[in-house]
Amino acid sequence: MPEAHLTANPELPINRLLQIAVEVFAEHGFRDATVRDICARANVNVAAVNYYFRSKEGLYIEALTFAFAEINKHHSYEAAQDSSLPPEQRLHLFINYFLNKLLDDSHLGVQGKLISREIAEPTKALDIIIAKAVIPQCTVLEDIIGRLLGGRADKITLQRCVMSILGQCLMFKHSRSIIDRLFPEAIADQAAIQASAQHIAVFSLAAIKQLNLATESPL
Amino acid sequence: MPEAHLTANPELPINRLLQIAVEVFAEHGFRDATVRDICARANVNVAAVNYYFRSKEGLYIEALTFAFAEINKHHSYEAAQDSSLPPEQRLHLFINYFLNKLLDDSHLGVQGKLISREIAEPTKALDIIIAKAVIPQCTVLEDIIGRLLGGRADKITLQRCVMSILGQCLMFKHSRSIIDRLFPEAIADQAAIQASAQHIAVFSLAAIKQLNLATESPL
């Protein structure tokens, strides 16, 4: 398995394979995707998969990490990490970033789809994802909420709020099929997505503020 | 495909097949599940699947609707529909019902897993699910939120709140693999699940009340 030029010429068979593999695995899942299909679309001989990646699973893992590299190129939550900003604004920034990333079908949709597929039906590669992408984002969100609560909340409450916010966003990814059929207006265009992000932020901010009152007043 | 005795003797091969099929499809998904595996576990000849259900897909659809019948036998949201109760209490009841249904691994876990698998990766059978289970539940939740908002909210806001609440609950199902690794305490036992449901209800109620204020005061 030659290690060579992963970032080099994108026309090389090995790079075409990676790119197409992301698409096909995202579309069909690991099992339903066939190496013959991937190779055909990439204009590469079937043997190339085993030559370059040792096996179908090897290709899958490489495609997964490649998808991460690509997705982080285009969306970043750097602004949400700026601790000099008020936490309310940071929350808006974070939700906006996260929802847009989840729903961006244009050039990152396939990568996102591949990743959330892995979450819904984990293979051995899941731990890589959690360490590389999930934990850092959770940490940022936890920091924001912690500041909103003024450091008054215990760890478990903090985590529950993180889950509440992530859950509202992930709904748009994992239950996309239902959204498409019941609430298509919520993601009809970029403005609608913006409005949905706005709703989640307002909804969550209101809830957190209320928790804040509840924990400080009764004492 | 003989129509006979679906509800009759559970020892008949056709009923054993249905029951086992739910388990196996839930465990492996439609594609990864093999009819040979299902038949072996059900102590039935391989040909039985095609004899009774015409095809593997036929068995899948029957298993899916069978799973619904089973799951609705054990959990009901009747109490949450009682419009004589205060909507706050109804919201608690609904979330409690919904989250418990999603997380109940004991006797309904397989059915729930099969259903959420279908949502994450829809086959042609999805529309059956949406009509039979999703829409009725959304309607109830929408009614509760409508009352909480005192009929002041427009349709789209109502739907967004529905999604916010469902999202928080579904997180525990669709991102279960992540919860298991990052927030295992949140679903450690029955008491923890209860507490998680409590959090979602309080969190959402606070947010809705706040929306309520926001829409009535500025005018």
Next chain:
DNA sequence: AATCATTTAAAACAACTGTTTGATACCTAC
């Protein structure tokens, strides 16, 4: 008891899967 449709059984079929093989083309370095 004989006839009939229904059900179960074992075996084979045909298609598709990931993978390997062995031969051929390519291209660099001497």
Next chain:
DNA sequence: GTAGGTATCAAACAGTTGTTTTAAATGATT
């Protein structure tokens, strides 16, 4: 130019899949 490693290819391999076939067993009806 040629030797030697790298890359590509068509073809075949070995295993699994859903499905079909053919035949035997079953059980009710006449």
